[in-house]
Amino acid sequence: MVLLAALLLAVLIGYPVFIIIIRSFTLDGALSLENYKEAFFDSSNYKALMHSLIVSASSTVLATIIGCGAAYFTVRTDMAFKKLVHSLFLFNFFIPPFIMAMAWRQILGPVGTVNKLYQALTGSTDTIINIYGQGGIILVFTLSSSAMVYMVMRSNFEKIQSSLEEAAVITGASPFQIFKDIVMPVLKPSIFSAMILVFVANMSNYGVPSVLGFHVSYYTLTTRIRQVLEDFSMANNMEVAASLSTVLVIITVLTLTAKDRMLKGKEFTLITGKSEKAAPNELGRWRIPMGIVWSLYGMAISFCPILSILATSLTKAYGLPFSIENFSLKNYATVLNMPLFQRAMQNSLFLAFTAAFISVAIGFLVAYLCVMARSKASGILEFVISMPAAIPGTVMAIAIILAWLRPIPVLGFSIYNTIWIILIAYVANYTTQAFRTISGSMYQINRSLEEAAVISGAELPKIMTSIVIPLIKESIGTSWFLIFIPCLRELTLSIFLWSSGNETLATAIFTLQDAGNYTASCALSVLIIAMIAAVNIFVGKVFHIKGTVG
Amino acid sequence: MSYIELKNISKSFGEKEVIKNFDLSIDRGEFISLLGPSGCGKTTLLRMVAGFIDPTEGEIIIDGKTVFSSEKNIYVKTGKRNLGMVFQSYAVWPHMTVYENVAYPLKIKKLPNEEQRERTMAILRQVGLENREKDYPWSLSGGQQQRVALARGLVMEPSVLLLDEPLSNLDVQLRQKMKEEIMDIQKRTGVTVIYVTHDQSEALQMSDRIVVLSNGNTEQIGTPEEIYHQPRTIFTANFVGRMNFIRKDGRTIGIRPEYISVIRPGDTEAKPGSHSIKGNLGRYIFEGSRNEYFFDTEKGEISVETPNALPLSVGEDALLSWDRQVDFEEEMHEVDA
Structure with a gap:
């Protein structure tokens, strides 16, 4: 399990960060400070x-x-x-x-x-x-x-x-x-x-x-x-x-x-x-x-x-004043019928769902190893999984590009320009959040609850399923939504990694803006805000937590 | 006229009346405790003296100055009442040193720096913290933090020092020590004290007079001895110390466990007191400095407390006899027993 966690974190976070640092010091295959000279001067x-x-x-x-x-x-x-x-x-x-x-x-x-x-x-x-x-x-x-x-x-x-x-x-x-x-x-x-x-x-x-x-x-x-x-x-x-x-x-x-x-x-x-x-x-x-x-x-x-x-x-054309004569719902119809919108919606929902699941799974695994199992490797695991907290999205995107641009060894194909690279970037970026939420609630579990289970003869897996998971299931749910919501509207990673056919909602807004279609981009923005608000209100109702917001 | 007067104070929060027609006069230099269970209104009274809460009705006079009157529409702001206050949570400001905490009231009153220094150091010596002036509160123990709060409350030489359960966050041993220190400081400074507590032993040990409160009503006002030996209500008798109650002709008789002496059959030397009852020893508890015996009698279980162990075994009969007892007008309720 420790090996699995270490491998996952190494591939997801460790390797991209390593490669971006190496590349920054490399010029024509040799170590050099030339890039920094250029960066500064x-x-x-x-x-x-x-x-x-x-x-x-x-x-x-x-x-x-x-x-x-x-x-x-x-x-x-x-x-x-x-x-x-x-x-x-x-x-x-x-x-x-x-x-x-x-x-x-x-x-x-x-x-x-x-x-x-x-x-x-x-x-x-x-x-x-x-x-x-x-x-x-x-x-x-x-x-x-x-x-x-x-x-x-x-x-x-x-x-x-x-x-x-x-x-x-x-x-x-x-x-x-x-x-x-x-x-x-x-x-x-x-x-x-x-x-x-x-x-x-x-x-x-x-x-x-x-x-x-x-x-x-x-x-x-x-x-x-x-x-x-x-x-x-x-x-x-x-x-x-x-x-x-x-x-x-x-x-x-x-x-x-x-x-x-x-x-x-x-x-x-x-x-x-x-x-x-x-x-x-x-x-x-x-x-x-x-x-x-x-x-x-x-x-x-x-x-x-x-x-x-x-x-x-709600205006017929951009630049017209907002009034009864100019009122129109056609922008929404246009957006909803746009293949770009349909793809972006599908992609963003898929990405947010999947990224939240994988991030929570990895976050849970690492939290379990660090907090419950007190693994010897917990120091290094915690360090690596916490790194993204200090890495701006832009940098994470570059690191992911550098790491995954070339075909994957053995398999022989590149995931660059596919939806999968966006998924990997989301997971790399957000799993640290899942780890923090879940490990936080694991720390809060009173030691004696666990010890009482040990006394009564329960083994660790049994303790997990019968004591720990029931106690922290809310925080697992919360952390899923805390990743799902921001992913739904994610811009920074997506804008670097999207490709034709693999748009997300936020990049679609940018595409529409760049094409000068302001009315449609506004309609799409309104839809996104409404969606975020709806999910937030739903989460607030279900989990009785305030300020979920992404 | 008394130094502090609370006249006909009532306070309602919405429909709920938490203080009902409360009257109290306090002399200069007196140590008064407001004693009662939580929710009895003692903290509300203290906060009304402080000016944090306004009475719905009544008048408060401190040192000859009316600071609140519902009738004359007078309200003197908290800061102008010349008070010192110590809180349960210490409320020592965490970002200031010991010195800065204690000197703050003087700084607000814009006293010259030199006088500030002098008075602050003098009061710090009083509470035994003169060596910790440059320390921050987090490096102090709970007891030391409470001493900082005490010094801060006293530094202005206030008309009244208000203490709101100041010892309840401290551990038992420290509490005893702080009790003595507070009494000592009060004697030396001569400050008038209103002390809120739910702990009867604090009230008995420290006060000149105790006000026993329940549900916003005054149960009794008196010296600790009066409160203990001549409780006027069953509530007071029960809340302060322990008492045996015996029903008699629709009235209630109260006997403190230490009032009773035990006479064994055949014990010719002992003379029975003016009252007595037969009992059979049911159980016995050893508590170090005292021994507690529980006798089954025709009036129910009666407890007896003696400094020395009795030569008596469980199951033996004895005669319980006493001279001192308290008569209550009220009928005892089951819950009181």
């Missing part, structure tokens, strides 16, 4: 690296401020419209960032709603706002990430013990002093880890900079890697892409390591006594204005983008 590459750092860092800072603010006001004050704000933030999770980017392009693009409105009002032909480039990417990253920060910080604000605040109230400290001296410092470690989460996610994001950057030749590391990969005029394009990928991985790994280092021992364990829920801070006359401000922001991250693509999807 070619001005386009260097600029892309800087762009990545700038957009990720600034959106992280903005999203943290906004997300923390939203969490604070909805949890700890008597602000009006709290429930509405919360729902709006939650709804954002159904909108993948690249669809968010497309939606905001329709609002703030050169021919977008805002510019058209301005032109109609003033008669001018100028545009007043342009979403393409750095500013737009930061905007969309901030909008998306603020919802992520909000979710993380919300639970932290709820967990903070009310007596910590009351102890300060007693001293006569003002609400602002309490916020500044007590609440913020106590939450600092969790804010910091939320920031790292957002920074790494935005560094690794491919969809947003590709929607908002390509047109104006603004590249970030992820989109630049794609460009290099497709630049066949370069003799060593594969190798340079590999070294750029390695640079990206080094940045994410360093960031994540820095986080672990800085947080070591700092995560305050707050002893829980009986703590009544602290009275919410009163905002007085700011109660309603605050509620309106946050509701408007909530609209900006959920309703505005949805309405924008919904309006386009």
